[in-house]
Amino acid sequence: MKVNFLTSDRCRVGDEELIYFMHPNTLRDKLIETVEKVGAQKFFSSPEESIKKARENVAEYFLILGLKKISGLDWFLRQPNNDPPDFELMTISNNPITITLDSFELVEIPGRCKTFEEMYGIVRGKLNKGYTQNYHLLIFVNHEKSGEWIKQLHQQQADFSPFKTVWTVHLVWYKDQQGLYGSVVNRLRPHPAKTTQVALNDEVLRQNSPLPDHIEELKIDGKTFIGFKRDFVKELTTAMRKTLLVRSRARKQI
Numbered sequence: 001m002k003v004n005f006l007t008s009d010r011c012r013v014g015d016e017e018l019i020y021f022m023h024p025n026t027l028r029d030k031l032i033e034t035v036e037k038v039g040a041q042k043f044f045s046s047p048e049e050s051i052k053k054a055r056e057n058v059a060e061y062f063l064i065l066g067l068k069k070i071s072g073l074d075w076f077l078r079q080p081n082n083d084p085p086d087f088e089l090m091t092i093s094n095n096p097i098t099i100t101l102d103s104f105e106l107v108e109i110p111g112r113c114k115t116f117e118e119m120y121g122i123v124r125g126k127l128n129k130g131y132t133q134n135y136h137l138l139i140f141v142n143h144e145k146s147g148e149w150i151k152q153l154h155q156q157q158a159d160f161s162p163f164k165t166v167w168t169v170h171l172v173w174y175k176d177q178q179g180l181y182g183s184v185v186n187r188l189r190p191h192p193a194k195t196t197q198v199a200l201n202d203e204v205l206r207q208n209s210p211l212p213d214h215i216e217e218l219k220i221d222g223k224t225f226i227g228f229k230r231d232f233v234k235e236l237t238t239a240m241r242k243t244l245l246v247r248s249r250a251r252k253q254i
Contacts, residue, residue, distance in 0.1 A: 070194075139167070
């Protein structure tokens with residue numbers, strides 16, 4: 001069976017067109033490939049749309065690692081071919097069976113910003129675009145004053161409406177360990193704020209979490225995919241139909 005990747009979020013497996021989410025290790029490999037191809041300087045400065053999208057993957061990747069450190073679960077990334085949202089995160093857990101899907105908008109604070117006020121204006125512009133209350137916000141502060149400016153933002157901006165949660169990511173260099181980068185992931189809202197540090201060489205975060213009971217691993221066209229087991233899909237579909245039927249009957253009785 002052949003797999004064809006059609007867009008950033010759709011693939012065709014045989015005759016079936018599917019939406020796909022990337023595992024964080026797949027996202028990491030994609031980042032490494034892009035940096036090796038264009039060089040680190042161009043990667044972090046180029047305004048080209050393709051490189052800009054790849055640069056956004058840095059923030060998304062470190063957010064995913066931070067969430068895994070917090071929750072112990074793998075988080076999978078979907079980048080819609082057309083935004084908004086800029087990306088979606090999905091995670092799946094057992095006992096009880098839970099599937100979460102969160103939509104994110106992302107804003108980057110580039111190194112060319114000279115003052116906090118300039119950075120603050122970029123964030124305010126994102127807040128004023130009128131997104132729905134179902135969205136989350138990720139702020140990637142790619143600047144030498146990242147830590148200082150994030151602290152200022154947290155203190156100065158009381159209301160991040162309409163976003164449900166607000167996260168920041170900035171890169172750090174561990175001075176005592178040559179060649180080791182990492183990041184700091186902050187959840188600014190809701191209160192209380194929380195901070196998680198992530199190191200690139202943390203093997204625990206790079207390992208796959210155990211698959212939930214209702215998920216199976218599939219090998220297709222030399223690539224590894226995971227998907228819901230057919231019996232689970234059948235049970236879930238039946239349960240959803242029953243729920244919709246009950247709701248429909250309840251509306252008719254009002």
